[in-house]
Amino acid sequence: MTKRALITGITGQDGSYLAELLLSKGYEVHGLVRRSSSFNRGRIDPISEADPEAGKRLHLHYGDMTDGVSLVNLVRTIEPHEVYNLAAQSHVKVSFEMPEYTASADAIGTVRLLEAIRSANLECRFYQASTSEMFGATPPPQGESTAFYPRSPYGAAKLYAHWVTVNYREAYDMFAVSGILFNHESPRRGETFVTRKITMAVARIAAGLQDELVLGNLDAVRDWGYAKEYVEGMWRMLQHDAPETFVLGTGVGTSVREFCQTSFEHVGLDWQKYVTHDDRYERPTEVDALIADPSKSRDVLGWEAKTHATDLARLMVDADVEALVTER
Structure with a gap:
């Protein structure tokens, strides 16, 4: 069937x-x-x-x-x-x-x-x-x-x-x-979400198509x-x-700042030269840290995350760099 x-x-x-x-x-x-x-x-x-x-x-x-x-x-x-x-x-x-x-x-x-x-x-x-x-x-x-x-x-x-x-x-x-x-x-993430916003900006800055990246709360920690x-x-x-x-989840927390740093370093750039802060991108009520305890899924379903934030950032940057090359 x-x-x-x-x-x-x-x-x-x-x-x-x-x-x-x-x-x-x-x-x-x-x-x-x-x-x-x-x-x-x-x-x-x-x-x-x-x-x-x-x-x-x-x-x-x-x-x-x-x-x-x-x-x-x-x-x-x-x-x-x-x-x-x-x-x-x-x-x-x-x-x-x-x-x-x-x-x-x-x-x-x-x-x-x-x-x-x-x-x-x-x-x-x-x-x-x-x-x-x-x-x-x-x-x-x-x-x-x-x-x-x-x-x-x-x-x-x-x-x-x-x-x-x-x-x-x-x-x-x-x-x-x-x-x-x-x-x-992933590389399929919507362009307004912070991770994709970062990796797209990295690709464009590395290609000379963008000068800066404006973000909100850099201290927010997420399990990516x-x-x-x-x-x-x-x-x-x-x-x-x-x-x-x-x-x-992965069980590992990473800040927006750390995700930025990894993404820019992957193309040989210093993130602090390009990233600026704007209060308009802050939420009215912020969520400081979300980090999973995925032990039940591991023990019961046999599921475990293999790709954590550092490798994910590099994967997404590579995809956005390649997409720019294809477009041009």
Whole structure:
């Protein structure tokens, strides 16, 4: 039997890596795509180009997490065996500027999708993309039993989605899993996220196309891993015998300053000559440090992060340098 999976947020970083993984395992993959006047498929179009046979098992559908009817119709049409809810307004700073939309897409959107699955009476497994931002002000290390204290509308919306997933699991006996993933990056990371902002700037400065890099809080500490490895952890959660909550992370904290230093040093530059600070990039409420305790995922799922922040920074810089060469 060919398994069918539905991925919301398939055009994003995680969605594209997950689609590749599932296709490599023989899945039929369906992805939710928001309608836009411009195409935003740069991360997933290469999948079909690289492997046309796998591309035949990749199907895209228009829909939106704020439109419950589209979700109901999609779930009933596809009848997926697995659903991965990766769609979100995922930029923390933007969530302060668009709190209502963030809540509708990230929090209530999860309820809409869970209700679509429940009303269709499907025996499918559900993955909810939770986030380390739910821990917020709680000191690290942070694991499955750590108290939550979100410090942004994004973190609060994701916390609602996390707990409503747990509630549907307990109330309706659904195989519903929350994966609490710490920061995970890659060359496919959106250009407004700090790691990609740094590595793109490094590539452009090294090429003489940019003079400086303006950042906010350089002291913020995050647990940065490689997104391509983390989607394997998502998949393993849905193959586990029982639905549980799992934390994925490296267990190592790195500051924005250190990520900057590594990235610039990789191309032979002194970061302090190019990086400046601007308060406009600070959050109204800051999260000082997020560092995972991933021991449960290691012991139960056999999953462990292999790429840590230093190697990740170099990997991303190399990709952005190569992209610039290709463009020119």
